[in-house]
Amino acid sequence: MAVTMNDVAKAAGVSLKTVSNVLNNYEFIRPATRQRVEDAIAELGYEANLTARSLRSGKTSMLGLVLSDLSAPYYAELASKLMDAATKHGYRVLVEQSAAEGAAELNALQGPFRQLTDGLLFTPLSISADAIAERAGTKPLVMLGEHIMDPRFDLVTMKxxxxxxxxxxxxxxxxxxxxxxxxxxxxxxxxxxxxxxxxxxxxxxxxxxxxxxxxxxxxxxxxxxxxxxxxxxxxxxxxxxxxxxxxxxxxxxxxxxxxxxxxxxxxxxxxxxxxxxxxxxxxxxxxxxxxPGMDEIAERSMALLLDRIAGRETADAGVHVKAEFQLKIRESAP
Amino acid sequence: MAVTMNDVAKAAGVSLKTVSNVLNNYEFIRPATRQRVEDAIAELGYEANLTARSLRSGKTSMLGLVLSDLSAPYYAELASKLMDAATKHGYRVLVEQSAAEGAAELNALQGPFRQLTDGLLFTPLSISADAIAERAGTKPLVMLGEHIMDPRFDLVTMKxxxxxxxxxxxxxxxxxxxxxxxxxxxxxxxxxxxxxxxxxxxxxxxxxxxxxxxxxxxxxxxxxxxxxxxxxxxxxxxxxxxxxxxxxxxxxxxxxxxxxxxxxxxxxxxxxxxxxxxxxxxxxxxxxxxxPGMDEIAERSMALLLDRIAGRETADAGVHVKAEFQLKIRESAP
DNA sequence: CTGAAAGCGCTTACAG
DNA sequence: CTGAAAGCGCTTACAG
CATH class of the missing domain: 3.40.50.2300 (Response regulator)
Incomplete structure (x- = not known):
């Protein structure tokens, strides 16, 4: 069996709660206690069980990304940037391809996929704003693209x-x-x-x-x-x-x-x-x-989603962001 | 709060275990009992909590895919096919970009990423076979690509x-x-x-x-x-x-x-x-x-990984698969 | 075929 | 600053 918090607590001679406090960077821990716990963690090679944490806390540290087709270069490049951004913030990304089909989009919005993620970056292509609103649930949801431009939803898009x-x-x-x-x-x-x-x-x-x-x-x-x-x-x-x-x-x-x-x-x-x-x-x-400002779109949408998850962004109405664009004049149309 | 199995059990007038049996398609359930449970599920709109299931069962119904860069067309197309295949089998795919860096590859192999997935499709580019063997753990691991061609590991590649x-x-x-x-x-x-x-x-x-x-x-x-x-x-x-x-x-x-x-x-x-x-x-x-036979690579690697997870494939040594290739003669070199 | 109990490994109030 | 207890929602032996 894997090493558990209990093993760490025993080895360090403290209670479970103290180990949890250390893991979650609780401020008021005696430095000596913290040290003992950290030593025990290092010695035992303890790694937190994310599933257990998730069951108890309700947070999964995963983000959902729904787009029509990952093999399309625009989406591939965007997904790549979004994943890098997510990693930087300690999140992992679960990707779902909808093939622009309504059924798949609805599924991503409510099904297990949603349950497994703390927030969703969503590129709806088929379903309506009302259908989304009906199923949006309480977890943060940021729209990408322009199929839905509705004041109810957060939206990051381009000009x-x-x-x-x-x-x-x-x-x-x-x-x-x-x-x-x-x-x-x-x-x-x-x-x-x-x-x-x-x-x-x-x-x-x-x-x-x-x-x-x-x-x-x-x-x-x-x-x-x-x-x-x-x-x-x-x-x-x-x-x-x-x-x-x-x-x-x-x-x-x-x-x-x-x-x-x-x-x-x-x-x-x-x-x-x-x-x-x-x-x-x-x-x-x-x-x-x-x-179209893909870097800006990736950064802003990720920041907005994480702000919603953390409760740093509390606007009732949707926040709408439009990235700046640039013309790239090349040989095909000088 | 969400509807739980307990609510379903009460509504259907059966025990928790019976609900679990119905959900997991246990064979020997009286049809009438099954019907009552299914009615209760439909009525209450019950959805299984995957995190709880995962904590108890040790299975996550997620697969990991580690590659260097999702924005590279070959990987984007491969990832897209792999995800479709995974979806067909009830799995979701968690993608990690390694940027071909050893540290990221090691991380994907042992860290939380591994914990969250039932098996890994891994494209190592930097780390050695021994380093992988040391950290491979017990969960199934299928190699993609040819950085590692070692009898210890399952491998799906091309000619x-x-x-x-x-x-x-x-x-x-x-x-x-x-x-x-x-x-x-x-x-x-x-x-x-x-x-x-x-x-x-x-x-x-x-x-x-x-x-x-x-x-x-x-x-x-x-x-x-x-x-x-x-x-x-x-x-x-x-x-x-x-x-x-x-x-x-x-x-x-x-x-x-x-x-x-x-x-x-x-x-x-x-x-x-x-x-x-x-x-x-x-x-x-x-x-x-x-x-290079990408369809075959995607299908075979997914099948092999799922066979390992389900215990259908039990070969001690690694299974090695090579897809068939085809020359595509076009204008640039007729 | 079905039930009662235990427990997966954490976090969260609640005390002190 | 730290501890003891409860509980998140499931599945899993174990009985019967």
């Missing part, structure tokens, strides 16, 4: 509209007039895709250019679907001189498809994305995109 | 030597004679890099071509380091007509560097990688690489 507008304006300043958008439906206006499309429309409007729904191609946010979407536009005979992929993998898929069809980038068609994943810098041509 | 040899032979068959290798030191012969380099040397030997250490450039396995390594070779005046990046991100970084320097791929220099991450297919030119 989607502003950034998309800035990127579109850059394309317009480069003389592009028919900018295809990949990854949204023409009438979308909420959620990540909708907000980025709004930004695109705002920039067009400011430039006095009418919005043409024919230029907007829906697609799931992957490379293969980005490629297929641009192929669809070309085959439908839609004319365009730029492609705005609503995220980088869409743009990279589109870029690939254009090049194998002999379309020159950026001479014939400029291409731009959104996310600034590492891959974007090393594409050929390198990809113009938006850096 | 590094064979695959690297096959890829090199393909480059040779295409008329390439000076194939630079990025991501290893010339004398390396163990670990993932060493094995792949061995395969390269075997293929050269079979073709009667001498091994030139000047063609081998060390680099950490990232895009930026791949680019820097190829830049280093060019600036040192080393002549080569092909580049074998020991993984895809190295190859993609190298590809990018070659193209911005005006080297034509594949006309002047062929480029090949290893891993077949999704990105490889969509690079321009698309990347010739090895598909």
């Amino acid at each position: 989607n509209e502003e950034a998309a507008a800035a990127l579109t304006s850059h394309l317009l300043a480069g003389g592009r007039r028919r900018i295809a958008v990949i990854g949204a439906t023409p009438e979308e206006s909420t959620g990540t895709a909708g907000l980025r499309l709004n930004g695109y429309r705002t920039a067009l409007k400011n430039a006095g250019i009418p919005f043409d729904p024919a230029l907007v191609a829906p697609a799931e946010w992957r490379r293969d679907t980005g490629a297929a979407a641009v192929a669809g536009l070309l085959e439908a005979g839609v004319e365009f001189d730029a492609v705005f992929g609503l995220n980088d993998v869409l743009a990279l898929g589109a870029l690939h498809e254009l090049l194998i069809r002999g379309v020159r980038v950026p001479q014939d068609v400029a291409v731009a994305g959104f996310d600034d994943v590492d891959e974007a810098r090393f594409a050929s041509p390198s990809l113009t995109t938006v850096s | 590094n030597e064979e695959a690297a040899a096959a890829l090199t032979s393909h480059l040779l068959a295409g008329g390439r004679r000076r194939i630079a290798v990025i991501g290893a030191t010339p004398e390396e012969s163990t670990g993932t890099a060493g094995l792949r380099l061995n395969g390269y040397r075997t293929a050269l030997k079979n073709a009667g071509i001498p091994f030139d250490p000047a063609l081998v450039a060390p680099a950490e396995w990232r895009r930026d380091t791949g680019a820097a390594a190829v830049a280093g070779l060019l600036e040192a005046g080393v002549e080569f007509d092909a580049v074998f990046g020991l993984n895809d991100v190295l190859a993609l970084g190298a590809l990018h560097e070659l193209l911005i320097r005006g080297v034509r791929v594949p006309q002047d220099v062929a480029v090949a990688g290893f891993d077949d991450v999704d990105e490889a297919r969509f690079a321009s030119p698309s990347l010739t690489t090895v598909s």
Whole structure:
């Protein structure tokens, strides 16, 4: 059997409570007592049983991270940063992939997954704010992304509209007039895709250019679907001189498809994305995109969640944070 | 307070043990009793407390996954598949990033992380087999990768030597004679890099071509380091007509560097990688690489770990599994 | 097939 | 500053 607190207490000649006090850094312990306990711990190689601690205290020292797909570069990079941040604060991260499915999202919100974690970083994609509110429970919950922007919930996100507008304006300043958008439906206006499309429309409007729904191609946010979407536009005979992929993998898929069809980038068609994943810098041509402030998003969301858990943040209404973005002008749309 | 088993037992008019029997699918329960218990569970909305279960049973229903960096595409894709597999079997996955540092690896092996999981999928990169054996404890441990290939441990890996040899032979068959290798030191012969380099040397030997250490450039396995390594070779005046990046991100970084320097791929220099991450297919030119059988690796390693946990696999010596590979011939080295 | 009791290893009021 | 006791919510032998 493993060494228990009881063994430590006996070896140090103190009570259980005193050992617990030492472990939990209780302030008022006689230095000599503390020393004796610490010696006993070292000698016996005692390690606290986290499960027992958790059962009694109700805290698990684990955080939940729910996102659609860990193999998507944006999420992979974000998860990596969040885990590093959590480790720094003594927490571990339990990841759940929802595949953007409502059932999986609900499950993560209420099921055993929730029970095992002290707080949740949640990227909802399918379920509604009301469904979340109904099941939110009492443990802290911080939203990532923009499917839900509701005053009831804490939210850390990015400046989607502003950034998309800035990127579109850059394309317009480069003389592009028919900018295809990949990854949204023409009438979308909420959620990540909708907000980025709004930004695109705002920039067009400011430039006095009418919005043409024919230029907007829906697609799931992957490379293969980005490629297929641009192929669809070309085959439908839609004319365009730029492609705005609503995220980088869409743009990279589109870029690939254009090049194998002999379309020159950026001479014939400029291409731009959104996310600034590492891959974007090393594409050929390198990809113009938006850096959405991922470091800031990771740090702020982790800090907010930990503040809620510790009771340092007590605002009744949700706290909303938007990270700063940066345009990354590269070869694909100089 | 949450609903407990006691509440269910009272509501159903049975003992605690009977409720436990129903929850754990004990075979010999009178159907009527089972029904009453299930009704009570449904009515009260009872959910088992996993922490309590875990304290008593010693099982956590969590699996640990230790890898160096979740933002690396190969690991991101592997982790994603492993999580899906774990979910299918009722397990959750706790991920730990080691940054390939020995201290972090030791920590994952013994610390609280280990305590919280029923078994570990471990990609050691720094620590020795002996160090692992010393700290392996009694819980199941399956190695991923090839830093440790020791009969004491279960291991699921890929055919590094064979695959690297096959890829090199393909480059040779295409008329390439000076194939630079990025991501290893010339004398390396163990670990993932060493094995792949061995395969390269075997293929050269079979073709009667001498091994030139000047063609081998060390680099950490990232895009930026791949680019820097190829830049280093060019600036040192080393002549080569092909580049074998020991993984895809190295190859993609190298590809990018070659193209911005005006080297034509594949006309002047062929480029090949290893891993077949999704990105490889969509690079321009698309990347010739090895598909190492990631699906098989994910499935087999998960199955082996679960078999060890359940006691279905009882071999004293480590079970070693090697997945089948496939060459993916694409534009960068046709 | 089912029950009563013990106990997993901690933390938490409560005393003193 | 420290101790003795209770209890978090389960599962596990042990009986019957």
